Amino acid sequence: MLPTLGYGRQTPKIGRCQVGDLLPPRSPLFSGCNPSVFRPFVGNSSRLLSPLVLTPPCAAMDEYRVRVRIYAAVVLTTFLILGARVAYLQLGGGPSESGSINGNAVRERPVEAARGALYGRDSTLLADSRPTYTIQLTPRYFDESKIPLLADLLGVADSTVVRKLEEAREWSAFRPSRSFREVSFDTFSRVQEHLYELPGVSHEIELRRRYHTRAHAAHALGYVREIGQSTLRQLDDDEYRPGDYVGKTGIEKAYESVLRGTRGSKFVLVNVHGSEVMPYKNGAKDKPPAGGYDLHLTLDPGVQALAESLFVGKRGAAVALDPNNGEIISFVSKPDFSPSIFTRSVSDAAWDSLRSAPSDPLFNRATRSGFPPGSTWKPFMSLVALQTGLLTPNERMDCPAGYRLGNRIFRNHGGQDEGMINVKKAIEVSCNTFYYQLMEEMSLGAWHAWGKKFGFGQKVPLDIGQQEPGLIPDSSYFDRTYGRWGEGYLINLGIGQGDMSATPLQLARYAAALGNEGTLPSPHFVRKMVHPRTGEVRRPDVPAPEEIPIDSTHFETVKEGMHRVMTDGTGQWVQIPEIPSAGKTGTAQNPHGEDHSLFIMFAPLDDPEIAVAVVIENAGYGATAAAPLASLMAEKYLKGRIADTWQRRHWNQRLRDSVRSAPPKGFRRGAPDSTTPAPGDPPQLNTEIPADPAPSDTSATTTAGVRP
Amino acid sequence: MRSWKGNLDVWTLLIWIALVTIGLVGLYSTTHGPAAEYLSQGVRNNFYRQLLWSGVSAVGVGIILLLPVRILRSLAYPIYGGTVLLLILCLFVGAEVNGTRAWLALGPFRLQVSELAKVGTVLAVAQLLSERHTHATKNLGYALKAAGLIVIPALLIVLQNDAGTALVFFGLVPIMLFWSELPITVILLLISPAITGYLALIYMPAAIGFAVIFTLGMWWTTGQRLIGGLAATFTGGVAAAVAFVLTKILQPYQVNRLLSFTNPDAEQFREGVGFHLVQSKAALTSGGLWGMGFMEGTQTQGAYVPEQTTDFILTVIAEEFGFVGSLLVLVLLAGLLLRLIKLGVDVKHPFGSIVAGGAVGVYLLHIVINVGMVTGMLPVIGLPLPFLSYGGSAMIANTALLAIVLNTHMRRDDLSIYGY
Structure with a gap:
């Protein structure tokens, strides 16, 4: 590439010596070759250069050649050093092999x-x-x-x-x-x-x-x-x-x-x-x-928005499931918040106020609040009694106004005496004394075991969030809590009161199982996950539904009873137009003030597509708050709209305008109702448990008007 | 007439063209790439100006090649005297750039006189040393005269506060004297303080070790106590002086500034000189073997490297064309220097060989100081890379020096061996 830089060896005679050779002997230059003239400026020793130059006779000539070589060598060495340094920096000597990807540029x-x-x-x-x-x-x-x-x-x-x-x-x-x-x-x-x-x-x-x-x-x-x-x-x-x-x-x-x-x-x-x-x-x-x-x-x-709008001014929760597969159609917990407020940077003050609000909007009532199920518990009691042989479908039992246990009397609401009735009628009229008798005959152990089989007292298999298991007590619970306890502590369990609680989600699952005759679905929110670019579809792992070992004939009996609730009983004013349904109201006494309003339902009756559970805290009767809300949700889901009848318009308006949760008494955040009574407290042994409908004079917030 | 035109060394010209072209490519990349946005308008035009100066230099080569050697020789002292006068003039009316009063304004152009002074000095020293009728350097007088010819402009340049260029002049003293047959012992004695000083800055024990070995070596080789004593004085004295200056005279910030090149990453150097070096080294590292590609350099296009059109032009080439690019530059420069040495040898006349040796010395000092600075081996001393860095005066002066060597080589037969 480059020319051969051939001085020295390839030019046999170079430099001054060659010049000298051409000169006459007397030329001044020639003297350069004379060792006697060649004298370092200090001293007189030619040893001065002895290691570096050839010795005479022609020292100058040779010295010149050597100097050229030294000079060239210095140049070469210099470039080798510089080249080595550049190579060191450029070829891996630097901080990273990958070039400057980590560099500051x-x-x-x-x-x-x-x-x-x-x-x-x-x-x-x-x-x-x-x-x-x-x-x-x-x-x-x-x-x-x-x-x-x-x-x-x-x-x-x-x-x-x-x-x-x-x-x-x-x-x-x-x-x-x-x-x-x-x-x-x-x-x-x-x-x-x-x-x-x-x-x-x-x-x-x-x-x-x-x-x-x-x-x-x-x-x-x-x-x-x-x-x-x-x-x-x-x-x-x-x-x-x-x-x-x-x-x-x-x-x-x-x-x-x-x-x-x-x-x-x-x-x-x-x-x-x-x-x-x-x-x-x-x-x-x-x-x-x-x-x-x-x-x-x-x-x-649509259902979700409707439910939320109907929940205005109320505390509580509503869960709607597809009984066939456990898909959650609607999931409401009120009060709530708008998730969009978190999309901008939330100021600490806003966050704190949200967190410390007494109504606790961040608290998920649908899964974390346990409520006494009240009369919505009666279908469960009926099924267990039928399955365990305590009762036959058409057997009649007395429904007196009061029921004496020891020296205490447990009454029906309003002291009503329905006479001898079968289980369907008992569900329809929500006879407390009927179920007191069943509870007295049933052992706590069996009650507890069946409760578990219905998914109560344990966490529901759900893909999101925190849950409370609710309370389905057994004897060890009573031992632990009260030490000494007797039947009087248990009798209320027959009507969904006392030391028990269930979350709205558990109630919805229970309603679904009633509707589909014995299958407890696994509630879930996600149908499928689709990758936006590849179109890949993943499906969530939904746990298998659980079967409740109760004959479907018994379910048919109970469903008939629940259907009658909607046609002739407490739910008759909230029927879905043209769609036969089944439901059960509940009005739960609780230590926090006004009764909780509960309702479970499913529709259509024969092949249910939706099961709903609604709990509205401190809102009075199940029939006047939770029931219409659940019914409107089911109708919205099944028909896509709310029928334009005076009844539906009335409920719609009433739920929005006047049905409210009463302020709670001594509301304790995060403490589900009834699940943690202080040790030593007597159980809620109300001598007068309101079945549905409860006397209207106990209702402060539920305006009378339509008699449920 | 002899056909002296046939003696023109085409290789040297080709290497010159190659180097100038590479410099222009680097300049174009940095003034027309994304980095341009961050350069001042003046700097952005550097490419076109350099193109112009390259053209002017090429014309200058032609003109110089037409001059008979006799005229060159007779012009040596006038040119030298003229440049010295200009240097003095600079001190009074010179324009100041970056703290250096080295420029004379000539209408729209600014002339860096110190660049021209290199040409004048090399010519004058060559003329002086080739005038002698004996091996004149062997008596101290010629050596001192030659050294004086170099030191006068060097001192003027020191007064201009242009340390880099002054360093080249001082470095030229041993080189020119070496080339003109001053005993090697003396040359070694002359350069030993520089080596000791450099080592003392980097690592004092190394400087002391060098001083001891050098002194013993000189003593043993020459067998003279005087030489040994001088060696000890030059090396040990410099080491002691450096230690004294660093600890007693300079303020800490001045020491930092001086030493920052040894550890540019250190926190206390980040802001100043160290920053330049870190960036410069980062640019080299970033280039890797094959480089980032034309106009793709990350450090240089980010305008991280200061003075990247002038003194740090090598970083642009090294980053965008990788080690391959910087190696090409170094090989071309080394080839040019070795070729020039050969040309000087070919001339067979002291004037020609001393001019060639001087030119090589000038280029070599620039290259060592510039590349040493860019690669972080030397403190940041502003000095351009010959033929590559932006700068009209330097381009013209360096090319003129090259053309003079080419001319003496081409017309070597005209240099009468009886002519002096």
Whole structure:
């Protein structure tokens, strides 16, 4: 490549010596070859150069040649050293083999994966992710003379920018602070166009949940919130960084790993001013984010929205299931909150007020509040009695106004005496004394075992959230709680009162099992998970339903009784027009004040498609609050709309306008009713338990008008 | 007439063209790539200006090649005197750039006189040493005169506060004297303080070790106590002086500045010189073997490396064309220097060989200091890389020096061996 640099060897005679050779002997130059003239300026020893040059006779000639070689050698050595140094720096001697990807010029910018969307039962979009735009300030690089320009672009006062700059500086002078959050896209675009003249200003696009439905479904969907320091430490997971949003409750939490997707990265070149110059290698190294799966839920947004709107001013819960497969059609817990408030950064004050609100909107009553089931318990008692032979379908038993146990009398509501009735009638008229007798004949052990078989007293297999198991006591419970106890402690269990409780979710599952004649479905929210890009479909693992070992003929008997409730009994005013249904009201006494209003139902009667359980705290009769609400929900689900009859209009209006939960007495947060009576307290032995309908004079909040 | 045109060394010209082209590619990349946005308008035009200066230099090569050697020789002292006068003038009316008063404004152009002074000095020293009728350097007078010819402009340049260029002049002293047959012992004695000083800055025990070995070596080789004593004084004295200056005279921040190149990553150096070096080294590392590609350099296109059109042009080439690119530059430069040595040898006349040796010395010092600085082996001393860095004066001066060597080589037969 390069010419041979052949001096010296290839030029046999070079330099001055050659010149000297050509010269006449007397030429002054020739003397250069004379060793006697060649004398170092100090001393006289030719040994001075002896190691370096050839000795005379022609020292100068040889010396010159040697000097050329030395010079060339110095040049070569110098370049070898420089080349070695450059090679060391460029070929792996540096900090990383992968070049400067970790260097300060290439920055890795995380690209958030879009959180999976949530779709309703009818494929309407409930929630998806929208981009929000944030303008960041890095005080160290910010040019203060640009304050007016930035303020102008953002449409804020100069002083605001100054303040934000100071706030940012307090946090870090060198790291970008999210100073202006959720600016509009127009503002964002304007700022972006001027980024080149705004050193220290950068932008960020974040994805936030956006909700598209009138229904909150807050306790079903849950919410996503900026990850906290403690959670971050707990997770100890590289996937999460400060500022990430993470599902905190409900479906968002349970399906976090599915919804979340995988964060991608974008590599950009950042110049010395910290502004992005261009994509690194045109994005060749970028990792696109992988979006999370979209969840197709079982929730029916229409039913959900209706139920939530009817729940106005009330505390309580409603759960509606498809009895055939356990799909949750509606899941209401009130009071609630709008999940969308968590999509912007919630101020601590707002968060605290939400958390400490006495009504506790964050508390999921559908799964965590246990209520005495009241008369909704009577179908259970009937089935167990029929199955265990305590009763035959047509056997008549007395339904006196009062029932004496020892020296105490337990009464029917209003002291009504129904005479000799069979079990269907007992359900229809909700005869307390009928069930006192059954309870007295039934052992606590059998009652407890059957209760468990119906899914009570234990957690329901559900894909989301925290649950309370409710209380189905056995003898050890009474031993533990009261030490000495007798039959009087148990008799109320026959009518769903006393030391027992069930969650609305358990009641809904129970209603479903009544409807489908003996199969306890596994409630679940997610039908399928669809990957938005690949179309891959995953289905959740739904636990197998549990069979209740009771003959279906007995179920038919009880269903007949519950059907009569809707046609002739306490539910007759809340029948779904044109659709035969079955239901049971419940009015539960409780230590917190006004009775709880309960209702379970399923419809249509023969091949039920929906089972509903509604509990409204301190709202009085089951028939006037919970029952119409459940019935309207079922109708909305089955027919898509509410029939335009005077009755339906009346209930609709009444639930919205006048049915309210009375303020609780000594409300204790997180303490489900009746599940934790203080030791030593006597059990609720009310000598007068209101069956349904209860006397209207006990109702403060339930306006009379229509007699249930 | 002899056909002297046939003696023109085409290889040297080709290497020159290659180097200038690589420099222009680097300049274009950094002034027209994404980094351009962060460069001042003045710097952005550097590519076109350098193109212009390259053209001017090419014309200059033609003109110089037309000059008979006799005229060159007779012009040696006038040129030298002229540049010295200009240097003095600079001190009074010079324009100041980056704290250095080295520029003379000529209409729209600014002339860096110290660059031209290199040409004048090399010519003058060559003329001086080739005038002698005996091996004149062997008596101290010629050596001192030659050294004086170099030191006068060097001191003027020190006054201009241009340490880098002054360093080249001082470095030229032993090189020129070596080339003109001053005893090697003396040359070694002259350069030993520089080596000791450098080692003393980096690692004092190494400097002391070098001083001891050098002194003993000189003593043993020459068998003279005087030489040994001088060696001990030069090396040990410098080591002691450096230690004294570092600890007693300089303020800590000045020491930091001086030493920052040894550990540019250290926290206390981040902001200043250390920053330059970290960035420069990062750019080299980023280049890897094959480089990031034209206009794709991450460090250089991020405008991280300061002075990347001038002194740090090598970082652009090294990052975008990788080790392959920087190796090509080094090979071309080494080839050019070795070729020039050969040309000097071919001339067979002291003037020609001393001019060639001087030119090689000038280039070598620039390259060592520049590449040493870019790769973090030397403190950051502003000095351009010959033929590659932006700078009209340097381009013209370096090319002129090259053309003079080419001319003496081409016309070597004109240099009468009886002519002096």
